[in-house]
Amino acid sequence: MLSDIMELLDFNTTLLASVSILLGCCYFFALHQNKRARHNLPPCPARPWPLVGNIFNMEEDIRTLFKTWHKQCGDIFSIYFGSTLVVVVGGFSSIKEMFVQKGAVTSDRPGIFLNECIGMGDIGIAFSSGPLSKELRSTTLQILKEFGMGKNALAERIREEVNCYVNKLADLQGEPTDIQHFTHVSVSNVICSIIIGRQFSHEDPRHQNTTESLMNFAKNAKGAAAINFFPFLQHLPGDYFKAKVIKKSMGNVKDTLVKIISEIKDQESDDSVGNYIFSYRRKQNEKMKAGKRTFLDDANLVKTIIDLFGAGTETVASTIVWCVLYILCNPGVQTKIHEELDHELGQEKLPTMADQERLPYLGAVIKETQRLASVVPFSLTHQTREDVTIGNYVIPKGTSVIPDLDSVLHDPKIWGDDAEKFNPERFLCDDGSVLQKEEFIPFSIGGRICVGEAMAKMELFLFLSSMFQRFEFVSPDPSNLPSLKPDIGITAVPSPYKLSCIDRLKK
Numbered sequence: 001m002l003s004d005i006m007e008l009l010d011f012n013t014t015l016l017a018s019v020s021i022l023l024g025c026c027y028f029f030a031l032h033q034n035k036r037a038r039h040n041l042p043p044c045p046a047r048p049w050p051l052v053g054n055i056f057n058m059e060e061d062i063r064t065l066f067k068t069w070h071k072q073c074g075d076i077f078s079i080y081f082g083s084t085l086v087v088v089v090g091g092f093s094s095i096k097e098m099f100v101q102k103g104a105v106t107s108d109r110p111g112i113f114l115n116e117c118i119g120m121g122d123i124g125i126a127f128s129s130g131p132l133s134k135e136l137r138s139t140t141l142q143i144l145k146e147f148g149m150g151k152n153a154l155a156e157r158i159r160e161e162v163n164c165y166v167n168k169l170a171d172l173q174g175e176p177t178d179i180q181h182f183t184h185v186s187v188s189n190v191i192c193s194i195i196i197g198r199q200f201s202h203e204d205p206r207h208q209n210t211t212e213s214l215m216n217f218a219k220n221a222k223g224a225a226a227i228n229f230f231p232f233l234q235h236l237p238g239d240y241f242k243a244k245v246i247k248k249s250m251g252n253v254k255d256t257l258v259k260i261i262s263e264i265k266d267q268e269s270d271d272s273v274g275n276y277i278f279s280y281r282r283k284q285n286e287k288m289k290a291g292k293r294t295f296l297d298d299a300n301l302v303k304t305i306i307d308l309f310g311a312g313t314e315t316v317a318s319t320i321v322w323c324v325l326y327i328l329c330n331p332g333v334q335t336k337i338h339e340e341l342d343h344e345l346g347q348e349k350l351p352t353m354a355d356q357e358r359l360p361y362l363g364a365v366i367k368e369t370q371r372l373a374s375v376v377p378f379s380l381t382h383q384t385r386e387d388v389t390i391g392n393y394v395i396p397k398g399t400s401v402i403p404d405l406d407s408v409l410h411d412p413k414i415w416g417d418d419a420e421k422f423n424p425e426r427f428l429c430d431d432g433s434v435l436q437k438e439e440f441i442p443f444s445i446g447g448r449i450c451v452g453e454a455m456a457k458m459e460l461f462l463f464l465s466s467m468f469q470r471f472e473f474v475s476p477d478p479s480n481l482p483s484l485k486p487d488i489g490i491t492a493v494p495s496p497y498k499l500s501c502i503d504r505l506k507k
């Protein structure tokens with residue numbers, strides 16, 4: 001009797017599952033055909049399957065996969081995550097057309113799990129759309145500009161942290177070390193000094209905890225990409241897609257920042273130090289007093305600060321760590337950097353922003369690092385607000401669009417046949433100055449271009465010039481150099497490696 005019921009159940013379950021899959025397939029094909037009929041969609045490099053789309057075509061090495069797909073389909077192609085259409089736009093002219101010329105309708109953001117998991121869906125500077133994102137961008141840019149004006153508080157705060165960082169490296173006394181963690185702690189401390197007006201000690205548990213949570217999030221962000229399209233994955237037992245670890249890491253960052261912001265609120269009378277929170281509140285009050293409609297509220301303040309930490313730490317820290325890695329693999333480059341620094345500054349004078357023009361070779365090294373490392377290879381995903389025509393294609397309203405910056409930064413048509421090699425000379429003009437090239441777009445282009453670009457450039461110059469002035473970086477085992485293979489999530493992070501920082505003052 002029981003076995004009869006089981007058999008019947010099995011039969012019914014199988015029938016139900018088959019019918020569901022069949023209906024799913026029909027729905028997917030109908031949707032797909034309908035979209036294709038209404039819009040001339042960019043080609044798919046691989047056949048999307050019902051329900052799953054191209055999920056099984058995605059490979060670990062996304063960079064090489066997208067390169068192959070561009071070769072096959074041209075600058076623009078379509079892929080499906082489940083039944084969701086995602087368009088990838090590569091090549092400089094297509095990226096410029098899509099995000100600059102058509103930027104008014106391609107600058108929104110789709111909702112993503114990493115914000116939703118902390119209950120902050122589409123607010124804050126980096127993941128909001130429309131007038132909200134415009135107001136937060138212009139407010140943040142104004143505040144950062146105010147910090148960078150006059151005696152340049154921004155550069156001064158970066159220099160303070162650089163000093164501390166360089167001394168930490170000197171304390172290692174040449175012991176082989178992985179500098180990733182140190183570098184993250186220092187770079188996130190620079191953001192701290194802007195946000196709250198003071199730096200933390202490197203040993204401060206709250207600061208360590210926030211930095212570790214951010215690194216943890218970055219390491220696991222790849223898993224969450226699937227959850228954006230298949231939200232049910234977050235509820236599966238275990239944590240294969242890293243939903244729980246991401247939720248915990250982002251929750252940690254949020255809780256710590258909320259506490260810090262409320263502490264700052266209590267010191268509201270002391271505005272002499274200058275920090276992002278005071279400036280934001282001042283602008284909020286001014287608008288409210290003038291009876292202007294504003295999105296500047298506390299929730300947007302908290303989320304914007306989380307975004308600034310998230311966007312400003314991993315990117316700058318990874319670029320620094322990439323630069324040192326390229327140098328280990330190209331020792332001749334380090335010799336030239338040292339010659340330039342010794343000739344222009346010597347050992348006594350610590351570098352300031354005013355020295356940038358005197359150090360063009362270092363400038364070229366930094367640009368070449370940004371180009372080759374391409375630390376945000378696929379930018380942040382945009383979303384179309386209306387149907388967008390590009391070339392012969394029509395991309396429907398509400399489509400997620402990925403700007404493939406990597407395809408531009410590594411394009412041999414722009415950089416030559418050695419585009420995959422580290423060659424700083426390509427950024428030096430005949431007169432010795434640093435080459436400015438329109439196609440150099442590590443910060444993206446258009447309406448959502450990185451708001452931290454100016455600050456990041458200052459950080460990279462001040463950190464790297466001081467590091468090379470003080471140290472010679474050597475590999476503990478020159479016959480077995482570290483791998484140049486990146487780990488690509490939202491950012492392209494170098495695989496862990498060790499190096500020795502030899503103090504040039506003690507040589």
Ligand code: HEM
Pocket residue numbers: 125126127133137307308311312313315316319375376379380381403442443444445447448449450451452453455456
């Ligand atoms: C080497 C360092 C950096 C690189 C390569 C970089 C690159 C990028 C890229 C590619 C985007 C996406 C642009 C788009 O959607 O089209 C972005 C956005 C953003 N970046 Fe950066 N970034 C860097 C440093 C920073 C720093 C230091 C900060 C903060 C102080 C920052 C804050 C932001 C913010 C808030 C956004 C979102 C802007 C928006 O959505 O409107 N970034 N960045």
